Amino acid sequence: MGNGKVVFVTGAARGIGKEICLEMAKEGYDISLNYRTKTDDIEDLKKQIESYGVRCAIVQGDVASYEECEKMVNQTVEELGKIDILVNNAGITKDGLLLRMSKEDFTNVVDVNLVGTFNVTRNVIPLMVKQRSGRIISIASVVGIAGNAGQTNYSASKAGIIGFTKSLAKEVASRNILVNAIAPGFVATDMTKVLSDDVKENINTMIPLKRIGTPNDIAKAVKFLASEDSSYITGQVLHVDGGMLM
Numbered sequence: 001m002g003n004g005k006v007v008f009v010t011g012a013a014r015g016i017g018k019e020i021c022l023e024m025a026k027e028g029y030d031i032s033l034n035y036r037t038k039t040d041d042i043e044d045l046k047k048q049i050e051s052y053g054v055r056c057a058i059v060q061g062d063v064a065s066y067e068e069c070e071k072m073v074n075q076t077v078e079e080l081g082k083i084d085i086l087v088n089n090a091g092i093t094k095d096g097l098l099l100r101m102s103k104e105d106f107t108n109v110v111d112v113n114l115v116g117t118f119n120v121t122r123n124v125i126p127l128m129v130k131q132r133s134g135r136i137i138s139i140a141s142v143v144g145i146a147g148n149a150g151q152t153n154y155s156a157s158k159a160g161i162i163g164f165t166k167s168l169a170k171e172v173a174s175r176n177i178l179v180n181a182i183a184p185g186f187v188a189t190d191m192t193k194v195l196s197d198d199v200k201e202n203i204n205t206m207i208p209l210k211r212i213g214t215p216n217d218i219a220k221a222v223k224f225l226a227s228e229d230s231s232y233i234t235g236q237v238l239h240v241d242g243g244m245l246m
């Protein structure tokens with residue numbers, strides 16, 4: 001049975017975004033899921049979501065395009081009536097040392113991760129202001145706080161998301177809109193499966209809880225930040241990283 005609230009999740013076709021959709025559907029939220037490139041899995045995911053007795057809209061588009069974000073938000077409202085919770089999850093990496101990084105690899109990552117977060121949020125916030133409630137949850141990264149060699153583009157985009165989150169939290173607190181970020185550590189997804197075994201070994205020594213995170217670890221944190229249980233929390237960065245960064 002639905003709980004009457006609508007969540008819009010970007011980059012939801014796989015990995016953390018997909019898990020967020022499933023966890024929120026289980027909780028009774030209607031889901032609008034964004035994906036960029038067509039995969040056969042998307043209809044299966046919709047069916048899986050609907051099996052929890054909630055509604056599901058599929059909105060295709062690139063978060064790096066402002067116009068496409070405007071369309072995706074409008075389509076969500078047409079199909080599901082409103083947006084109560086926005087989860088900015090879409091993200092990419094293009095790693096490399098700065099000495100060799102092209103301008104394109106820098107701007108592409110910033111355009112998707114940071115400008116994409118702006119593009120979606122900018123189109124959702126008027127709706128939330130009007131309804132005088134809302135939650136914005138953006139997926140940052142430990143790397144946006146601690147930095148990481150080979151990821152100047154990615155960590156700049158994630159640090160940007162943190163600054164964006166804190167400023168927006170101050171702007172819209174009076175409208176009962178709560179804005180927070182989650183900083184995952186290492187999570188086992190397609191994004192991290194390219195890491196070598198050496199790096200993965202190292203990860204275990206860096207993480208006090210001695211395991212790589214699962215998409216569900218992140219989805220549970222999203223669920224908390226979307227719920228009434230977090231109604232006195234805004235402008236925060238919740239670290240979900242097994243204690244990697246303290």
Ligand code: NAI
Binds near residue numbers: 014091141
């Ligand atoms: P993933 O690569 O499995 O999934 C990312 C999703 O975003 C994909 O479905 C992709 O198609 C989508 N996407 C990429 N560019 C897009 C665009 N321009 N418009 C719309 N969708 C787009 O990665 P994962 O691991 O699930 O990452 C999800 C989020 O979590 C990302 O923001 C990532 O930076 C962040 N994160 C991941 C960590 C990890 O260890 N896996 C650690 C910290 C943060």
